[in-house]
Amino acid sequence: MAKQLQKILYAEDEPDIQSIAQMTLEMMGGYTLKVCNNGQEAVDAAEAFAPDLILLDVMMPMMDGPQALEAIRKIPALAETPVIFMTAKVQQQEIQGYKDLGAIEVIAKPFDPMTLSETINKLWEAAINS
């Protein structure tokens, strides 16, 4: 049986958005989440949690998403783990910038809570199989 998306490491500093995303990803997607309040927390928790996917906000205090991505990539076990940015900074050149950093995709805020889980799963499967 093919590997399934189960564990998501999620970093987001805005508590409201955090709870909504957590609710939809846990209830709709049935995923196991480790929720972090900023990039630093995500980096600290990453190795022990061993996520299948990392979902990062871009603008966060302490350490932002791109910095977190850079730090996580230095952890050998997580060097290949797919990363998705979820951000409201979605101008075309910004999106391209995040992809150049190694993100598999950028999900624009506001996201649709009813389709978020499915979207993430598709992106993850495509990345795993490529």
Add this chain to the structure above:
Amino acid sequence: MQKIDQNFLDQVERTRAILDTVVDGIITISAQGIIETVNPAALGIFGYTEDELIGQNVKVLMPEPYKKEHDGYLAHHIQTGEKKVIGIGREVEGKRKNGQVFPMELSVGEMEVSGVKMFTGIVRDITERKFVESRQQEVEARTKAIIETVVDGIITINMQGIIETVNPATLRIFGYQDHEMIGQNVKMLMPNPYHDEHDGYLKHFADTGERKVIGIGRDVQGQRKDGSVFSLELAVSEMSVNGKRMFTGIVRDVTERKQAEKTKEEFISTVSHELRTPLTSIRGSVGLLMGGVAGEFSDKAKQLLSIAQNNTERLLMLINDILDLSKIEAGKMDFNFQEMDVQALLDHAIEANAGYGAEKEVHFVVENSVQGAAVHGDEGRLMQVMSNLMSNAAKFAPKGDSVKISAVRHHNQIRISVTDHGSGIPKAFQGTIFDKFTQADSSDTRQVGGTGLGLNITKAIVEKHSGRISFVTEEGVGTTFYFDIPEIKSHTLDTENETVLRPGVKKILVCDDEPDIASLIRLMLAQSGFEADIALTAEEAENLLRTQGPYSAMTLDIQLPNKDGATLYKELRSSKVIENLAVVFVSVQAERVCTTDPDIKDNPPPWVTKPIDENNLIDAIELAIEEKQGQQLVHILHVEDDADIRQLMVLLMDESFVITQAGSVKEAEMQLNDLQGNRFDLVLLDIGLPDGSGLDLLETISELTYPPEVLVFSADDIQVNEISHIKDSLVKSKTTNDQLVAKIKSVVANRKGR
């Protein structure tokens, strides 16, 4: 003695003639200043008669202070021999009889006649020259003042790039003193790469005359004396001063403007982000509630949630549109152009918007498409255009209706259109429909949603694709929005002379087992404004008829592999397909089949033999279509220089009209003289044409074997009864589309009844 006298008299006569005709005034005075002779020019200059001047002191011709000083001058000169008065070209003032003082040039000569000292004064009135000079000085002073005070830097350089002049603004902008700039190469003001490339530019221009540098409003970089680099707008023009070619560069420091643009961009980006963040929470919460995450709600609660959700979506659209708009206005919208298949674009657009259509209870259907056509486009942006036009159409279409999407070739462009059968756009809003925040009715905003920015953005995107967007609308009938973007050349059929357009006539299916002949037939059809698809076998033809139709007509070869054309024809006839499909046999065996086949010979279709004569083919197709449609096609020659009005006609008239277009008197003459046995039923005539008056065509028209009716449709109100051959006239600004169509139909109907 007698002889000498005669010579002497001749000489005197000649001298007198000279004195009488020269333009300069010549006056002789005695040593005491008494006028002895004056010539006519002098009289003219000063306004006296000869009698009034002879014997007077020359001082009468002088204003103060010359007048007072003159006696003294003369006395001084005679006593000392010092020449204060005598000389050439002094500018002094004279006084006319009427008291007017004027500038004159004075040369005084001294002579002795019979031992008596005399003076000759030659005077020239320089009033006019002075006037011109003073005007010139004024203009120069003004120009100089402008150049000195203008905020833009103005620099002239010679062909070698050496700075010849600079104005103070230039010095201020670049931080130099003028002596540091004049005589230097202008590239001192440029950072690299401009610095190194500039000599090459100038040389290239000197060698080839090709202007790489010259032009207006180029954004370049400048370098100040302190080495700092800044944004510069540069306009260069070429001029010739005393036969020497020079360049003038006008430079404007746009550092501040660029900074303001950047600040605005950052502001918009930040605002957009800051607005999106709370919206994410709202949209997420409402979405989850609507999705039943927190259990079921009462109908009332659902209704309220739905209101919240709709308005969240609207706010989001507005933020997206404002962001797009600010990017467009800053010229910062990115486009990723690549070759795109038109058919795929339409399919994708239908797929992406089907959901929205279902919500509004309308269907999107592709009515026409151009197979294999491609354009250079940014797929995401063109999808945005399609979604905008389709969602607009869906909003205004009646429930349960179809919104038609079509792509056709139109003068080497691909025209994509979206047609609804909604209420149409009210006249008052047609002019501003592409402006920002305009919607037909402010109440519409609430009724149909939308931001009022969509069409403005759509227009900008289309224009970025070298295209243009427009619409045709009729209140109560519907609206078609269409945009044209260039087709990629290699895919374009050779239809450059395409002037015939057939509104409403569908494609033609060409069935022939020889690919070359099939292509040839398609080319012939294209030149007469028909689009065609090709089938190489009877089976393929059946398949295309089923899947790609409807077709207006089919050309059918008889000899085909597996199933022959005659058999296919009979099958189509018995399956009733043929009721709406005109068939023309194109085959060497056509005559045999049409005259001998027992199932065909009683009611044969039109046929054309091979080798194919283009005119016969087109005639046969038209005849077949006319027969199918149970009516004669009306042939209109539309003489009109405005392409939009020509296009409007094509959209207005139904398939029973064949419209041939002419954009000038010359083109119309060509069409009228090249009828080859065909006829026009009506000439719709514009008067003001680029190469003359439409009325110039009336003679040619009246001399035709079957003179068409003439309906004038122009900006001017023509008195019809004053000009023969004209049936009627309509004034563009006063005629609605409906009136125009009705008038054309009635003119044509009357003609048929005749």
